[in-house]
Amino acid sequence: MADDKKTNREKASLSETLKVYLGSHRKLIFGITLGLIVLVFGSVVAYQIHHNRQEQATRQAEEITEAWISWQQERDDQAEREIREAIEAVRSSYPRSYGALRALHVLMLMEWELEQFSEARKTGLMLADGFPRSHLAGAALASAAAAAEEEGDLEEAKAILLRIARGEGAPSAETARALFNLGRLSEELKTYDDALDFYNQLAGEHPESNWTKLAKNRIIWLTSQGGSSNT
Incomplete structure (x- = not known):
């Protein structure tokens, strides 16, 4: 019985202490609560705007x-200008958006069709640098490399x-092709040891x-010409 009375007194004391604390800190608690409400509301609004x-x-x-x-069917100059203006508008207004990514991709393809290889290279690099984790980054780099090769x-x-x-x-299906093309370009530049290194890397990793x-066919041929191979 004594223990029950002691427990009741402790509960009453705790209750009184809580009432006093809440009363003396009412403004602070109200301010914190209001701040949390504003924060949550602001987050919802920001998400909706985004x-x-x-x-x-x-x-x-x-x-x-x-x-x-x-435009691909007609190749109209006015239509081309309008497309370019629309692409620039999206990139300016929504620079980090998926829409800007797609707009850059269209621009890269258009430059290729017009055989404006310098611009195609620049646009491909712009896409890859601006959206390095996108599913188009690897293909954009490959396109930029091909455009540079077209330029000589x-x-x-x-x-x-x-x-x-x-x-x-990455992850990109372009990696294996890139290694092969690195070997091929090294051959064109007559750096045959580099070519073998790239071909061997391709064979080992993919x-x-x-x-x-x-690549294995090139390894055999280069080795027969006096090169060295790790395979």
């Missing part, structure tokens, strides 16, 4: 894609392909790739 901007950018990118498909700048093409080989744009089959 979501709406992403949707708007994506819609504009879809319109750009449709316009580009139509084999060293620049190799430098870009090395970025893929080192893991940029044994099931179709590019490896081609």
Whole structure:
């Protein structure tokens, strides 16, 4: 019985202490509660604004894609200008959005179709640098390397392909092809030891790739010409 009375007194004391604390800190508690409400509300609003901007950018990118498909049939100069202006508008208004990514991809493809290889290279690098984790980064680097090769700048093409080989744009199906092309370009530049190194790396890291089959043929040929092979 005595223990029960002691427990009741302790509960009463705790209750009184809590009442006193709440009473003396009422303004502070109210301020904290209000702050939390404002924070949550602000987060919801910020998310909604971000979501709406992403949707708007994506819609504009879809319109750009449709316009580009139509332009491919007609090659109208006015339509080309309008597409370029629309791409720049999306990139300026929504620079980090999925819509901006898609718009850059369309621009890269358009430059290729116009055989403006310098611009195609720049746009491919812009896409890869601006969106390094996107599913298009590896393909954009490969496109930029191919454009550099079309310009006759084999060293620049190799430098870009090395970025893929080192893991940029990964995970990417472009890695095996990049290693093969690094070997091929090294052969064109007559740096045959480098070519063998790239072909051997391809064979070791991607044994099931179709590019490896081609690489092994080059390894055999280069070795027969006096090169060295690790395979």
